[in-house]
Amino acid sequence: MSTAELFAMDWSPDSWRRRPAAQQPEWPDADAMDQVGAELRNLPPLVFAGEARTLTESLAAALDGRAFLLVAGDCAESFQAFSADGIRDKLRVILQMSVVLTYGTGVPTIKVGRIAGQFTKPRSSATEMRGDVELPSFRGDTINDFAFDELARRPDPGRLVRAYHQSAATLNLVRAFAKGGFADLARVHAWNQEFVAGSPEGRQYDVLAGEIERALQFMRACGIDLEAELALHQVDFWTAHEALLLEYEEALTRRDSITGDWYDCSAHLLWVGERTRQLDGAHVEFLSGVNNPIGVKLGPSATPHDVVALCARLNPRRQPGRLVLFSRMGADRVAEVLPPLLRAVRLSGHPVVWACDPMHGNTFAHSSGYKTRRFDDVLRELRGFFEACESADVAAGGVHVELTGENVTECLGGSEEVLDEHLEQRYETMCDPRLNARQSLDLAFNVAELLRR
Numbered sequence: 440m441s442t443a444e445l446f447a448m449d450w451s452p453d454s455w456r457r458r459p460a461a462q463q464p465e466w467p468d469a470d471a472m473d474q475v476g477a478e479l480r481n482l483p484p485l486v487f488a489g490e491a492r493t494l495t496e497s498l499a500a501a502l503d504g505r506a507f508l509l510v511a512g513d514c515a516e517s518f519q520a521f522s523a524d525g526i527r528d529k530l531r532v533i534l535q536m537s538v539v540l541t542y543g544t545g546v547p548t549i550k551v552g553r554i555a556g557q558f559t560k561p562r563s564s565a566t567e568m569r570g571d572v573e574l575p576s577f578r579g580d581t582i583n584d585f586a587f588d589e590l591a592r593r594p595d596p597g598r599l600v601r602a603y604h605q606s607a608a609t610l611n612l613v614r615a616f617a618k619g620g621f622a623d624l625a626r627v628h629a630w631n632q633e634f635v636a637g638s639p640e641g642r643q644y645d646v647l648a649g650e651i652e653r654a655l656q657f658m659r660a661c662g663i664d665l666e667a668e669l670a671l672h673q674v675d676f677w678t679a680h681e682a683l684l685l686e687y688e689e690a691l692t693r694r695d696s697i698t699g700d701w702y703d704c705s706a707h708l709l710w711v712g713e714r715t716r717q718l719d720g721a722h723v724e725f726l727s728g729v730n731n732p733i734g735v736k737l738g739p740s741a742t743p744h745d746v747v748a749l750c751a752r753l754n755p756r757r758q759p760g761r762l763v764l765f766s767r768m769g770a771d772r773v774a775e776v777l778p779p780l781l782r783a784v785r786l787s788g789h790p791v792v793w794a795c796d797p798m799h800g801n802t803f804a805h806s807s808g809y810k811t812r813r814f815d816d817v818l819r820e821l822r823g824f825f826e827a828c829e830s831a832d833v834a835a836g837g838v839h840v841e842l843t844g845e846n847v848t849e850c851l852g853g854s855e856e857v858l859d860e861h862l863e864q865r866y867e868t869m870c871d872p873r874l875n876a877r878q879s880l881d882l883a884f885n886v887a888e889l890l891r892r
């Protein structure tokens with residue numbers, strides 16, 4: 440029996456509890472947390488196992504360039520910034536990006552939102568100092584409150600229930616938008632938002648939207664019944680988040696009545712972050728046993744040995760589409776550190792979708808105090824990623840970005856440049872800086888160009 444099979448025999452939704460779990464809060468009242476776990480276990484799943492299986496099948500096509508994965512959304516969702524308009528704007532910019540990618544490459548874009556469950560955040564320090572006051576760090580709305588005071592920062596398990604209900608309401612709206620007409624390709628022009636439309640990338644998008652409309656007109660003239668083509672009127676839109684807060688993930692993990700397999704029904708795709716991907720740690724243990732598609736973030740400290748071991752542990756049966764590796768090396772390091780990983784995985788024969796997260800390796804503290812990223816660094820890492828994939832003869836399978844549909848000023852640069860002095864104008868993120876809708880569209884045009892080459 441292989442080691443992986445031995446691990447699998449020992450797996451249960453709570454087997455992670457026997458291993459060291461990094462980045463977990465210290466609940467002041469363990470009984471209260473257990474009660475919340477019991478409450479969540481009785482609530483309906485947010486997604487179905489069958490949906491997760493369909494996503495795995497779609498991802499398998501990204502292994503060899505027959506599809507491209509786009510993961511996008513907030514760094515952290517928030518209880519406060521929760522509105523129908525916010526969800527609509529985010530979805531709209533993701534749809535625009537997806538049209539740019541699909542039209543530019545001729546292959547389907549697999550659309551995955553960091554949404555409906557992306558609340559919990561890993562932190563580089565367990566506490567935050569302001570002046571001479573030291574308090575627990577903010578770990579995301581599932582755990583404590585952003586406000587810097589002692590009571591607000593105390594972990595409160597009741598927040599898990601609120602996160603569940605907000606996720607359910609968000610997912611409900613996302614499903615309605617995806618299937619109920621908003622995502623109809625006939626609206627490709629209408630998606631160009633006010634503040635985007637006038638920008639260079641908005642105008643570039645308008646040209647493309649015009650071409651799509653003409654193509655549809657042409658098909659109609661040829662006698663094709665476009666109304667009957669469901670694929671023109673609806674999209675598949677999947678959800679994902681970092682599986683960081685394991686009590687929550689455990690409580691949403693259910694056995695599929697059709698196959699008898701375990702699925703984490705809190706989202707379609709779950710990923711393990713750069714700070715929690717230890718091979719013997721609790722997070723990898725938990726994700727090894729659920730049958731959803733799984734992602735792993737890889738920073739510059741990842742070695743070829745680590746990465747191949749993670750593949751063996753998380754996908755021992757080598758199922759195509761099961762595993763996505765998100766490279767987040769930073770623009771300066773990607774050319775040096777990524778190619779050995781790509782080659783090692785290719786030689787191991789593990790089927791892996793390689794995707795680029797060009798955000799998390801390029802964050803820095805601006806002199807004004809804001810955490811930011813330069814749009815140029817984001818593009819530079821993307822180019823480095825595509826070059827590394829080409830040199831290792833591996834398909835560039837996707838991108839993973841933090842964005843919002845709103846006109847924020849959190850990342851520097853872009854064609855209508857966000858300058859240093861603009862940062863404070865609309866800096867609204869609770870965690871990492873996000874691309875605004877213009878920058879997101881600009882990025883999509885750049886990725887489409889890289890894919891075409």
Ligand code: PEP
Pocket residue numbers: 514561681711712713714736737767799871
């Ligand atoms: C994130 O995706 O928000 C994140 C924290 O990423 P990473 O684990 O790659 O740092």
Ligand code: CO
Pocket residue numbers: 514515799841870871
């Ligand atoms: Co982030």
